[in-house]
Amino acid sequence: MHENGVSANAAGCELCLVRRRAICHALSAEELTALAARGRRRSIARGQTLLWEGDDALVVATVLEGMLKLSASTGDGREQIVGIVYPSDFIGRPFGQRASHSVTALTDARLCLFTRPEFDAFARDHPELEHDLLERALHELDRARGLMLLLGRMTAEERIATLLLEMAQRFAGKGSEDGTDRFELPIDRRQMADILGLTVETVSRQLGRLRGIGLIDLPSRRGIVINDRGALAAIAAAA
Amino acid sequence: MHENGVSANAAGCELCLVRRRAICHALSAEELTALAARGRRRSIARGQTLLWEGDDALVVATVLEGMLKLSASTGDGREQIVGIVYPSDFIGRPFGQRASHSVTALTDARLCLFTRPEFDAFARDHPELEHDLLERALHELDRARGLMLLLGRMTAEERIATLLLEMAQRFAGKGSEDGTDRFELPIDRRQMADILGLTVETVSRQLGRLRGIGLIDLPSRRGIVINDRGALAAIAAAA
DNA sequence: CGCTCCGTTGAAGAGAATCAATGAGCGTGG
């Protein structure tokens, strides 16, 4: 357990990779400077947990690079991933004492970190920022509820198809017109299972099945080739 | 299909049942008048749907009386309830074109209704209102994610125990100290199943099982008596 | 009084979990 790269933050925001997509885009240059003065850049290693479910929600952050998972778990260790966050996404729980879920790095990641009390105070003084947070929260709520349908009512095959299509949409280079997509999964089978509410074995078997009927190829451990996006979408079939 | 009781709204807000708990509590008397001028009281009968998943999100509302469900469904009709709303809760999707889920009355209900464009515009001019919406959205997000754990990782028995405890917390009169609670379920078995991602038969069987081992009684169709809250909590067991 | 809706219960079956073994890929260290 190292203390990881924590560095002071000047006005490097203008060069920031996510300047235009993160919450910061709601702020003027002047306001941005004020916010930046409260922020810290921090690196976090793959596998490290930033916030623990149930603990005090001490910090919030914008993701600069990397991917993190939000997860909840039962008393006996069963885990459910309740969200994945990407660069420019916001993490943490403003205006609340406790973290309702854990936040763990899926890849090495860099964050722009704020202490929650400081961030809360700043947000309350900046309506445009709160509006942006609101839009993000509403969007996440829509996504979470979509996943509830998947977890509550879809078969293993449908869940897999849905996940592949979503991953393709995010990671494949706009796919060719013939319905083909090729990309690298950013997560392993265990994490796929934890997102979909399945076991690794079931994930593996269903992927094998889809490969068997020619809808996808699995050229490598993380590699996915979608041969027939239409057929996959037909399986995902959720209205 | 009747056109239901739609009536103009004066400044009856002061008498409003949910004045102090709904979004309105964030507004001054003056602002409240301005908002009220844009609102309409509307009754909606049990079973009626206010918003359809995928349709334009034309309205938002505060619930004055009654309960409504938020639901999503697959192409072939499987349904998942993704949320239940109670008096003083806010429904609808501000700042978004499409409703991501349907909103249907579980009981006869009364709403304080706004057209979405009007509400959006008003909200943008009133940061305190947006802050309240943000807090509500964040809270709903926490709840939705908790349900994702239930749907993805819990057994039927655990789901039932969790639901009973939550319902008891909301509807039972603070229960006696010996761990007993008595209340009427506001929903039928089908709706319980749609919340928990199960079938009605499984819900019925699990309730029967819990009754069999003495943890609960089922004095009537909707009636629930919790005999041993501790044991139920031990089953719910999610951290 | 009959009808429909709802809840319960039973029997059978399917889908996913569990238990278990094997093998591929990868980083480490000899």
Added chain:
DNA sequence: CCACGCTCATTGATTCTCTTCAACGGAGCG
């Protein structure tokens, strides 16, 4: 450079939970 050990993915056999299909009885309501 290769051997070792680890993690991760796959596959098989079996088990079990939950679903599906079906029938029945009671409560409420026209």
